[in-house]
Amino acid sequence: MDRGESNEEKKRKHSDDDASTSQRSVRAKTSSSMEEKHNIISEPASPPLELGLLPSALVFDLNSPPPQEPPSDFVIPYPPPLTQQLVDPPAAAPSKSRPRRNPSQGPSAGKSETVPPPFPWATDRRATVHSLRYLNNNSIETITGDVQCKKCERKWTLDFNVDEKFYEVLAFIMEKKDEMHDRAPDIWMNPTLLNCNHCGQENCVRPIIIPKNKKGMNWLFLLLGQWLGLCSLGDLKYFCKHTRNHRTGAKDRVLYLTYIALCKQIYPDAPLHP
Numbered sequence: 352m353d354r355g356e357s358n359e360e361k362k363r364k365h366s367d368d369d370a371s372t373s374q375r376s377v378r379a380k381t382s383s384s385m386e387e388k389h390n391i392i393s394e395p396a397s398p399p400l401e402l403g404l405l406p407s408a409l410v411f412d413l414n415s416p417p418p419q420e421p422p423s424d425f426v427i428p429y430p431p432p433l434t435q436q437l438v439d440p441p442a443a444a445p446s447k448s449r450p451r452r453n454p455s456q457g458p459s460a461g462k463s464e465t466v467p468p469p470f471p472w473a474t475d476r477r478a479t480v481h482s483l484r485y486l487n488n489n490s491i492e493t494i495t496g497d498v499q500c501k502k503c504e505r506k507w508t509l510d511f512n513v514d515e516k517f518y519e520v521l522a523f524i525m526e527k528k529d530e531m532h533d534r535a536p537d538i539w540m541n542p543t544l545l546n547c548n549h550c551g552q553e554n555c556v557r558p559i560i561i562p563k564n565k566k567g568m569n570w571l572f573l574l575l576g577q578w579l580g581l582c583s584l585g586d587l588k589y590f591c592k593h594t595r596n597h598r599t600g601a602k603d604r605v606l607y608l609t610y611i612a613l614c615k616q617i618y619p620d621a622p623l624h625p
């Protein structure tokens with residue numbers, strides 16, 4: 352299916368005379384509870400959230416009563432207040448995690464270790480995105496990606512609030528982790544698509560993934576939309592190869608690892624174990 356998209360890509364034209372209209376409507380749709388969550392995220396004095404409390408607390412109400420028996424051995428690390436965040440967190444600094452290569456091996460022919468960052472939220476390492484801390488400190492609040500309707504074939508750019516969407520993903524993982532058994536659940540394998548504001552069809556708007564340009568994959572956008580399952584197995588193996596994760600096994604296994612590894616890139620303190 353990605354191959355087909357490649358052809359569509361070639362036909363792609365910038366004829367989005369009404370793109371701004373569609374962006375506005377999409378933004379309105381995705382930002383409904385953004386303010387609420389921002390308040391939560393930047394709240395400096397809140398205690399750490401416990402696992403059982405996270406999903407509802409993120410989405411609805413911090414004051415709701417805790418579950419009767421919250422797991423005691425597993426605490427969600429609460430993001431530090433923005434004012435206390437470091438300029439460049441050690442775990443996210445690519446230069447410090449740079450592997451030392453044996454000079455006799457060198458980079459593969461024609462492949463440098465670094466690439467031009469394809470997006471402001473991507474680093475100069477393949478398949479690596481900046482941490483949430485870096486993004487916050489550099490005022491990168493919104494990330495974008497291209498999408499296309501499968502029905503009317505229109506293309507446009509979609510915005511995501513990075514804090515809001517990332518905590519949605521993290522909350523989902525925290526809630527479902529025990530049921531996953533290190534494999535991607537069905538909703539990740541067969542992601543729900545968006546509805547189209549142009550033609551009114553449902554479950555038909557998907558991200559545009561360009562299979563021949565893996566260096567330019569918009570990993571953060573795909574994570575935030577929980578659309579990584581739309582990647583081919585080859586795309587996911589590429590990600591795992593360049594982020595030193597195991598890359599063997601069925602797609603649900605590799606997809607799971609990709610989700611977890613990306614979440615750890617964005618939030619290195621997350622209690623996630625691939």
Ligand SMILES: [Zn+2]
Nearest residue numbers: 500503547550
């Ligand atoms: Zn459409």
